[in-house]
Amino acid sequence: RGMAFVELGSESEVHSALRLHHSCIYGRRINVERTVGGGNMGPERERKLKELRSIQGAQMVRAVRELVHSVLPSAAEAEMP
Numbered sequence: 001r002g003m004a005f006v007e008l009g010s011e012s013e014v015h016s017a018l019r020l021h022h023s024c025i026y027g028r029r030i031n032v033e034r035t036v037g038g039g040n041m042g043p044e045r046e047r048k049l050k051e052l053r054s055i056q057g058a059q060m061v062r063a064v065r066e067l068v069h070s071v072l073p074s075a076a077e078a079e080m081p
Contacts (some may be wrong), residue, residue, distance in 0.1 A: 005035065015059065 008014050014034070021032040034056075036048040 011059070015056065015063075018056070 006017075008017060017032050018034070020030065022029055023032075024030070034049065034052050036045055036052065
């Protein structure tokens, strides 16, 4: 088993990497997750992770909206919530 930590140059690269979560490389399933440092699950670390996931979720919603609007221009009239 192996483990690695990487630093990425932009939020876009982070999202690209996170899409690889549970994908297979050389027949092995990989986990790609955010970290905020530290090894314990104290309240501050949990708060930071929750905040990062919230930001990621909002960015994903924006990306999906943009994709829907570019593929289905009439969807702009129906507007997603």
